[in-house]
Amino acid sequence: MITDSTILITGGAGFIGSELATVLAPHNRIVIFDNFSRDALQHKAVANHPNLRIIRGDICDFAAVREAVKGVDYIIHCAGVAGIRTVCRSPTNTMRVNMMGSYNLLEAAAQEGGIRRVVCFSTSEVFGGMAFSSKEADRSVIGAAGEARWTYAVSKLAEEHLAIAYWKEKKLPTTVIRPFNIYGPTQVGEGALKTFVQQALRNEPITIYGDGTQVRAWCYVDDMVRATLLCMENEKAIGESFNIGNARSVETIYGLANVVIRVLKSESEIKFLPANSVDIELRIPCVDKAERVLDFKAKVYLEEGIRATAEYYRQQMASDQPASNA
Template sequence: MKVLVTGAAGFIGSHLCEELLRNKDVEKVVGIDFFIGPTPPKMKKDFLLHVSENPKFEFIRDNLLTMPLENIISRVDAVYHLAAIPGVRSSWGDDFKHYIDYNILATQRLLEACKNLNIKKFIYASTSSIYGEKYGAVSEDQLPEPLSPYGITKLAGEHLCRVYEKYFGLPVVILRFFTVYGPRQRPDMAFHRFIRQLLKNEPVTIFGDGKQSRDFTFISDCARATASVLNSDKAVGQTINIGGKERASVLEVLDVLEEITDLKAKRIFLEQPAGEPKHTWASISKAKKLLDYNPVTGLKEGLKQECLYLIKFYRDDAK
């Protein structure tokens, strides 16, 4: 099977490419990335070092909004669409136009290129941000009520997938990721920022009171679940939550990071930004049933791995 991954140089995308390349049934992975968004291009290039020498991997640096797509898609059997502009806080104001371009228009353009080709699966990477403020474990059938412009654009992408499924028979699978963390996490995300601030002896900035909790999903669990869609015919037509093994508050996470690094954080509390729910919690019963998904990495172990990665990254970056 030949697979296309958009956003291949991103946090989740680069790990997904590695996971797919380990699959003996995958003979080719074509990755596309335009090196935009909050992760610096140098970091994204480093992310690809793990796959760039694999003879089964082909990388294309180009823009989904302008590049010819049909010739590439005609060479593959499945499409993973991860490319997007991420982030809740930066989706307000003038930057929203970039979210429209890369989260909605690029998705529509990719779907147009796929609609008349023999694609076996079109897997769309969505987000827990589409749910908004919910209480308890959230199942996929609950009403989406996004709180941010970012969440709205990702939900728009889901709706686009469904209309192309309805009218052109595109075999769509939608995955909703819940707060993914681990090595290669984006520098604007909380764990990466906390660890960087601790290592540099800077004040650790916390948005809100720190009591907000998240369903944290370790990157290797997320990548395995995402890759497993390729071999699950039962997943076609479904929307599936991908959550983690443990939930915790931001303050609890910071306590664990202090323990791991043996460093004490000077905590500074900032105003709670608009658009972020107080709590997230994924029901993953559907993922267990359809994908045989069982997250295995606990929060402390996952944070250790991210710390080790960032200690090395910033040490090497300083040379």
């Protein structure tokens, strides 16, 4: 476990970034750099931790990024545009933020020097529409130009190439993580499992876009955090990319909706709506490399993760209810 270090988390107010801050803050100095377009940090006790410092800034502002990296030991680069609806609304901004922002972060880190590790978050979307047991070295597949969804994958793939190039050319110790469908409490923005849980707790119809046959492997956020820490600590992770997911928690979208209903004893019905964008039909990772190099294996099974996620949203919904008259 890393201790007594200064750790910069770009996008640290987001879902995974704020979870990382929660785990690392008790024994380290944490700097969060974020524009707070999404804010999971407000729901975390770590927001008031004495070891936490917040910088409100734009990852596309090189001067601000250069200032943020001063004196840090480790960097976790989570900042970026994500979420299919968000990406499709502004593909130009998606590419600008994800590519320019990543360049700014890596160049600033290289100029600073002495940084022990930069962990960059990519995406499983780089494997394209059909990805079964995909390995890190498999060819990345990007959809047709002009389809807005793929701008996210393209921009993240560019980040991957840039991160590894900075290691090979400038000896900046980088590692790339490709997350596969991470979920859990305090998730902000878009996410099928989060939405299904919230709808099930309210006994509302669970909405599925398309026919629900799309296959996903669902990974609980605690496992994602643990994998990130291993990438920070293990010298063998430098210059490498890793699939991080849970290949044992595989469900179709329709199957996931039914599992959520059953586990939460919900009265929700399932409602199908037309697909609003091109979709990923199959996405299951091969995580052998992460197990071999990092000794990582996901521990949280799907039903356990659903219960933990639902408990958080159940408490949140209860706190949002107006007090009854005495």
